[in-house]
Amino acid sequence: MSAIAQSVSVLSQAMNLRxxxxxxxASNIANADTPHYKARDFSFTAxxxxxxxxxxxxxxxxxxxxxxxxxxxxxxxxAFLQYRAETQSAVDGNTVDMDVERTQISExxxxxxxxxxxxxxxxxxxxxxxxxxxx
Amino acid sequence: MSLFNVFQVxxxxxxxxxxxxxxxxSNLANADSVISADGKxxxxxxxxxxxxxxxxxxxxxxxxxVRQVVEDASPPRLVYDPKNPAADEKGYVAFPxxxxxxxxxxxxxxxxxxxxxxxxxxxxxxxxxRTLQIGQG
Numbered sequence: 001m002s003a004i005a006q007s008v009s010v011l012s013q014a015m016n017l018r019x020x021x022x023x024x025x026a027s028n029i030a031n032a033d034t035p036h037y038k039a040r041d042f043s044f045t046a047x048x049x050x051x052x053x054x055x056x057x058x059x060x061x062x063x064x065x066x067x068x069x070x071x072x073x074x075x076x077x078x079a080f081l082q083y084r085a086e087t088q089s090a091v092d093g094n095t096v097d098m099d100v101e102r103t104q105i106s107e108x109x110x111x112x113x114x115x116x117x118x119x120x121x122x123x124x125x126x127x128x129x130x131x132x133x134x135x
Numbered sequence: 136m137s138l139f140n141v142f143q144v145x146x147x148x149x150x151x152x153x154x155x156x157x158x159x160x161s162n163l164a165n166a167d168s169v170i171s172a173d174g175k176x177x178x179x180x181x182x183x184x185x186x187x188x189x190x191x192x193x194x195x196x197x198x199x200x201v202r203q204v205v206e207d208a209s210p211p212r213l214v215y216d217p218k219n220p221a222a223d224e225k226g227y228v229a230f231p232x233x234x235x236x237x238x239x240x241x242x243x244x245x246x247x248x249x250x251x252x253x254x255x256x257x258x259x260x261x262x263x264x265r266t267l268q269i270g271q272g
Contacts, residue, residue: 019138022258023140023195023196026255027144029145030147030148030252031197032248033152033199033244034184034185106258109258112262113261113262116265116266116269119270120269120270123270
């Protein structure tokens with residue numbers, strides 16, 4: 001795999017994880033008033049390391065041998081999801097702390113934008129390299 | 136694309152919060168309704184939220200749904216008013232068990248939660264638009 005394709009694949013892997021984290025955090029915010037709901041999150045660093053290890057060894061990724069096969073996604077399992085340590089628990093057993101969730105979701109969205117910017121820059125570099133031979 | 140699940144989750148929360156606001160509105164409107172459809176004083180209604188899996192993306196997405204609408208079991212507020220046609224033989228009128236202060240805080244909480252979910256939805260939309268812009272320009 002060429003260097004550019006490899007780095008784009010790493011970046012898109014990171015984007016997948018950011019998307020998944022956005023879902024988890026959106027679920028926490030949506031359930032801020034649900035009794036007995038426990039806030040959940042996962043460590044992006046650990047999940048990314050795991051994904052990279054799986055990609056390197058080729059162990060977790062499933063190969064598609066027929067057109068009808070679905071993309072095997074080892075990240076979709078709930079194995080990474082953990083309950084957030086509670087700071088101030090509510091009387092109804094809900095552990096969602098709105099301040100934490102909102103800062104985390106903003107941070108996550110910003111990191112996602114950084115990734116889109118980086119991928120865009122990769123393509124821009126490629127386009128510059130291609131056009132430099134013309135004229 | 137799994138960012139679409141965020142729309143589903145947030146909109147389920149918005150629906151649930153608007154149902155809660157609906158219950159608050161009905162409670163406040165009927166805070167003095169001595170006689171309701173069944174002939175007894177109106178009883179305050181509360182919605183019960185429940186987390187529900189959503190979007191088929193494994194365990195990551197959990198939306199909200201209203202499991203049931205319960206009636207407040209606390210006793211009615213008794214007011215002495217012998218001239219009222221709804222008064223009992225001792226002269227007391229049973230008023231609804233609506234706690235106006237509680238309903239007002241409920242209303243503010245529902246409104247805030249609704250706003251936060253709209254914001255989450257907007258963030259997801261921005262992220263998706265950024266994704267579409269990859270490779271342009």
